[in-house]
Amino acid sequence: xxxxERHNGGIRCxxxxxxxxxxxxxRRSFLGTMALGAAALGTGCVRTTALFAPPxxxxxxDLGAFRPRPTVRIMTVVVRExxxxxxGWPGTSYDLEGWRKRYAETFEQCAKRVGVQLIEESQPLxxxxxxxxxxxxxxxxxxxxxxxxIQHIRRWPMAGEIAKAGVPTIVFSPVGMAFTGHVKSLAFQxxxxxISSLDTRAVEQAFRMVRTKRxxxxxxxxxxxxxxxxxxxxxxxxxTVRTIPRVTFEEMFQQTPVSEEARYVAYKRFKEADDxxxxxxxxxxxAARSFIAAKQILKNxxxxxxxxxCLGMVTQKKVPTPPCMAASIFQDAGVTYGCEAAVWPAVxxxxxxxxxxxxxxxxxPVPETVKxxxxxAHCVSGTKIYGLQKxxxxxxxLRSHSESNxxxxxxxxxxxxxxxxxxxxxxxxxxxxDTGRVVGNVQTPPAGGCRTSVxxxxxxxxxxxxxxxxxxxxxxxxxxxxxxxxxxLYGIEAVHSPRTHAEAxxxxxxxxxxxxxxxxxxxxxxxx
Numbered sequence: 001x002x003x004x005e006r007h008n009g010g011i012r013c014x015x016x017x018x019x020x021x022x023x024x025x026x027r028r029s030f031l032g033t034m035a036l037g038a039a040a041l042g043t044g045c046v047r048t049t050a051l052f053a054p055p056x057x058x059x060x061x062d063l064g065a066f067r068p069r070p071t072v073r074i075m076t077v078v079v080r081e082x083x084x085x086x087x088g089w090p091g092t093s094y095d096l097e098g099w100r101k102r103y104a105e106t107f108e109q110c111a112k113r114v115g116v117q118l119i120e121e122s123q124p125l126x127x128x129x130x131x132x133x134x135x136x137x138x139x140x141x142x143x144x145x146x147x148x149x150i151q152h153i154r155r156w157p158m159a160g161e162i163a164k165a166g167v168p169t170i171v172f173s174p175v176g177m178a179f180t181g182h183v184k185s186l187a188f189q190x191x192x193x194x195i196s197s198l199d200t201r202a203v204e205q206a207f208r209m210v211r212t213k214r215x216x217x218x219x220x221x222x223x224x225x226x227x228x229x230x231x232x233x234x235x236x237x238x239x240t241v242r243t244i245p246r247v248t249f250e251e252m253f254q255q256t257p258v259s260e261e262a263r264y265v266a267y268k269r270f271k272e273a274d275d276x277x278x279x280x281x282x283x284x285x286x287a288a289r290s291f292i293a294a295k296q297i298l299k300n301x302x303x304x305x306x307x308x309x310c311l312g313m314v315t316q317k318k319v320p321t322p323p324c325m326a327a328s329i330f331q332d333a334g335v336t337y338g339c340e341a342a343v344w345p346a347v348x349x350x351x352x353x354x355x356x357x358x359x360x361x362x363x364x365p366v367p368e369t370v371k372x373x374x375x376x377a378h379c380v381s382g383t384k385i386y387g388l389q390k391x392x393x394x395x396x397x398l399r400s401h402s403e404s405n406x407x408x409x410x411x412x413x414x415x416x417x418x419x420x421x422x423x424x425x426x427x428x429x430x431x432x433x434d435t436g437r438v439v440g441n442v443q444t445p446p447a448g449g450c451r452t453s454v455x456x457x458x459x460x461x462x463x464x465x466x467x468x469x470x471x472x473x474x475x476x477x478x479x480x481x482x483x484x485x486x487x488x489l490y491g492i493e494a495v496h497s498p499r500t501h502a503e504a505x506x507x508x509x510x511x512x513x514x515x516x517x518x519x520x521x522x523x524x525x526x527x528x
Contacts, residue, residue, distance in 0.1 A: 060261055061292075061295040061296065061299055063295060063329070063330065063333045063335055064333050064334065064335070066295075066298055066303075066304045066305070066335045067215075067304065067333070067334045067335055067353075068214075068215040068218040068219055068304055069115065069215075070211075070214040070215060070217075070218045071117065072115070072116040072117065072144050072207075072210055072211050072214050073116070073117045073118075073119060073141070073143045073144055074111070074116055074117070074118055074119070074143055074144060074145045074146070074147055074170075074207065074210060075118075075119045075120075075121065075137070075138060075141060075143040075145075075146045075147070076104070076107060076118050076119065076120045076121065076146075076147040076148075076149065077120075077121040077124070077125060077134060077146070077147070077148055077149070077162070078100055078121070078124035078125065078148075078149045078150075078151055079124065079125045079126075079148060079149070079150055079151065079152070079155040079158045079159055079162075080096065080124050080125075080126055080150070080151035080152040080155055081126060081152040081154060081155060082126040082127065083096050083097075085152075088152060088153060088154060089152070089153040089176050089177060089178075090151065090152065090153075090174075090176040090177055091176070094176070096151055099151075099174075100124070100149070100151065103149060103172075103174075103200070104120060106200050106203075107147065107149075107200070107203060110200065110203055110204035110207055111207060113204060114204060114207040114208050114211055115211065116144075116207050116210065116211055118147075119141060119143060121134065121137070124151070125155075125158060128157070128158055128161075131158050131161045131162060134162070135161075135162065135165050138162075138165055138167060139165075143167065144168070144210050144213070144214060145167060145168040145169065145170060145210040146162060146165075146167050146168070146169050146170070147170045147172060147203070147206075148162055148163075148169065148170070148171045148172065149172050150171065150172070150173040150174075150177045150178070151177065152177065153177055153178060153179070153182065156178065156182045156185055156186070159171050159186060160185065160186060163186060163189065163191065163192050166191065167191075168191055168192075168193075168210060168213075168489050168490070169191060169192045169193070170192075170193050170195070170203070170206045170210075170489075171186060171192065171193070171194045171195065172195045172200075172202075172203055173194065173195065173196045173197075174197070174198055175196065175197065175198050177196075178196055183196045188488070189488075190488060190491050191488075191489060191490075191491065192488070192489070193206055193209065193485050193488065193489045205482055206485070208354075208355055208356070208357075209355065209482075209485065209486045209489055209490075211354070212351065212354040212355040212486065213238075213489075213490055215350070215354045216237050216238055216239050216347075216350060216351075216354065217237070217238030217239070218238075218304075219239050219240070219304045219305055219350060220239075220240045220241075220242055220301075220302065220303040220304050220305075221239055221240065221241045221242070221303065221304070221305045221306065221307065221336070221343065221346055221347070221350075222242050222244065222297065222298060222301050222303040222305065222306040222307075223241060223242065223243040223244070223306070223307055223308075223341050223343060223346075224243075224244055224245070224246045224248060224249045224297070224306065224307075224308040224309060224341065225243065225246050225308070225309040225312070225341035226243070226245065226246060226309075227245045227246075227247070228243065228245065229242075229243065229244050229245065230242075230243050231243070234343075234347065234428050235427070235428025235429065236428055236429060236490070236491065237347065237425075237428045239347055239350070241343055242301065242303060244301065246308070246309045246312065246313065246341075248297060249293065249294070249297060249308055249313065249319075250313060250318045250319060252293040252296055252297050253289060253290060253293045253319050255293075256289045256290075256292050256293045256296070257289075258285050258289065259292070261288070261292060262285055262288040262289050262292060263285065263288070265288035265291055265292070265329070266281075266284035266285050266287065266288040269284070269287075269288075269325060269329065269398070269408070270284055270398060272383075272393070272396075273396055273397060273398045273410075274395045274396060274397055275397045275398070276397070276398045277397060277398065277399050277400075278399055278400035278405065279398050279399070279400060279407070279408045283321060283400070283406070283407050283408050284325075284408060286320050286321040286407065287321050287323075287324070287325035287326060287407055287408040288325075288326075289321075290319070290321055290322075290323045290325070290326045290407075291323075291325065291326035291329055291330075294306060294308075294323065294326050294330070294337065304335070304336075305335060305336035305337070305338075305346060305349075305350060306336070306337055306338070306346075307336075307337070307338030307339065307340070307341050307342060307343065307345075307346040308323060308338075308339075308340075308341055309340065309341040310322050310323050310324075310339055310340060310341075311339075311340055311403075312341075314401070314403075314404050314406065315404075320406065320407070321401075321406055321407030321408070322379070322401040322404065322406060322407045322409070323337070324379045324380045324401050324407060324408060324409035324410065325398075325407065325408040325409065325410065327339065327380045328380055328381060328382055328383065328409075328410045331349070331353070331359035331360070331380075331381075331382030331384075332359055332382045332383055332384045332388070332393070333388070334353050334357065334359075334388045335353075336349045336350045336353060337380075338362060339362055339378065339380055339471075340471075342362075342471055344424065344425045344426060344427075344471075345362045345424065345471040345472075345473060346362075347425050348360065348362070348423050348424050348425050348431075348472070348473040349362055349473050351423060351425070351431075351473075352423065352473055352475040353388075355482070355483075355486060356387075356475065356477070356479060356482075357387055357388045357389060358384075358385065358386070358387055358388065358475050358476055358477070359381075359382025359383075359384060359385060359388070359475070360382070360423075360473035360474065360475045361376065361378065361380075361381040361382065361385075361412075361452065361454070361473065361474045361475065362378060362380065362471055362472075362473050363376035363377055363378040363450075363452075363454075363471065363472060363473075363474060364376075364377050364378060364449075364450065364470070364471065365377075365467055365469065365470060365472060366449065366453075367464040367465045367467070368455065368464065369464075369465070371439075371455070372457075372463065372464050373439055373440075373455045373456055373457050373458070373464055374436065374455075374456045374458055374464045374467050375442055375449075375453050375454065375455055375456070376422075376452075376453070376454045376456060376472070376474045377442070377449045377450040377452065377453040377454075378450045378451075378452060379399075379401050379402060379403075379409035379410075379450045379451045379452065380409065380410070380452075381396075381410055381412040381452040382412070383396050383410060383412055385412070385414065385475070385476040386476060394412050394413060394414060394415065395412075395413045396410045396411060396412045396413065397410070397411040397413075398410065398411075399411045399444075399451040400451075401451075402444055402448070402449065402450055402451050403450075409451045409452075410451070410452065411444075411451040411452050412452045413441050414438045414441060414452075414454045414476075415438060416438050416439060416440060416441075417437065417438065417439075418437065418438050418476065418477075419435060419436070419437050419438075419476075419477055419478035420435065420436055420437070420438055420454075420456060420474050420475065420476060420477070420478075421433065421434070421435050421474070421475055421477060421478060421479045421480060421483065422434045422435070422436065422456075422467075422469075422472045422473065422474050423472065423473050423475075423483060424468075424469040424470075424471065424472040424473060426469070426495075428492075429491060429492050429493060430492065430493045430495060431483070431487055431492050431493070431494055431495065432468050432469045432472065432495050432496070432497070433480055433483045433484065433487075433494050433495070433496060434458060434459070434460075434461065434467065434468070434480075434496060434497050435458075435459045435460075435478050435479075435480045436456040436457055436458040436459050437456065437457050437459070438454055438455065438456055439455045439456065439457045440454075440455035441453065441454060441455065442454075442455060454474065456474070458497070460496070460497075460499055461497050461498070461499060462499060462500050462501065463500075463501050465501075466497055466498050466500075466501055466504045467497045468495065468496075468497040468498075469497075
């Protein structure tokens, strides 16, 4: 197996597939062998152009359609003193009506970008007595959240009364409407998110929080493992988890032919890769079949996301390829595909996808003790790490699944020097959240382990060995405060890894060894 070489900040193979004599294929080699092998794959005398022609839309299950798009409604209201008034922030020189209209237009634009509906209260609330009638409207409308725009420093008590209604409440206070004490009166209350800023992007992100909660509640996560069929709901998150027998995937894969869609999916992924090392044309087509099979099962079950016992299927040789390439494509489309039938990591992948429109990277945490960094390692990573709507993707190399040396996985090269956030649900009301900075990408070989292995220098954690969790989800950008705000708005405890080893929680005690059961009288007699 040839090793990779660093080149211009990226990674390139040091040899072509032919010159080094290895089994890897360059992009050009892959396309050529795909065409030459058409007859062997049952395509007959299909021309190369037809071999890679996009499938007809009616034959394809739209992957993006699995992403939940619920109707989300947010009521908005302005609270202020009745103008004109004398003195008091924002001041008599502040154009109250002009800025009220400007902000209303901005909020509407934010809502359109996020995909939520705003229900605007036509008149500002200017007297404490006006809060009661407004709350009756809230009770009648049953919105998913309320946005309060404060326009006078003395109207915070009115915002507090509205927040008591129990509807998730976003408070937008432009600079000049509050002192520290005013903000603190609401800022740390469960069910409330206070924005004291001129930056309206924070309001757009708050709208995403509300949308995310609804998306989670409308998500059905399909788990393929074991032999039983069952269903449960994950507490206040509302995610429905449906478990079905693993054999469902094995059978669906066998039923999935090498179709025009399979050829196109393989062609497109190999074409976008910066290099192809181990995978063959057969690996590419099998990976594409796995992708199509996953879509078909989701459609059959009426679900929105999935996680499979992938290692079990590969270990027992039930399928010829791990689903790594399929999972990466799913993540790039905003649809969660988790590894190892692990539920909480899959829900964590949903969180990054819904809340930030970015794919997450579920991983195994490896402490590197010489550099004191955390290595996030797995064979599945999305490539559109900068955002689902972005045209560019991180550079990636197509590799085999390292543990089995089968199939196609993506070695994604995360940009060095850039911030990342780590999250992991451990239960419906508890979420680990930490941040760090990418300092390198580990190569396999010389390292063992998974293909995408990202070195992260952790923030606020002195020793990488103390990072909490397993199968955390890493995603691009520093979003710690946004995650904490989401947790507060919906009553979730945000847990951080300990700053020092002295603060680390003690390791759980080892389970006591079970005493061997005493033989029954009948067994004793039999032994005699």
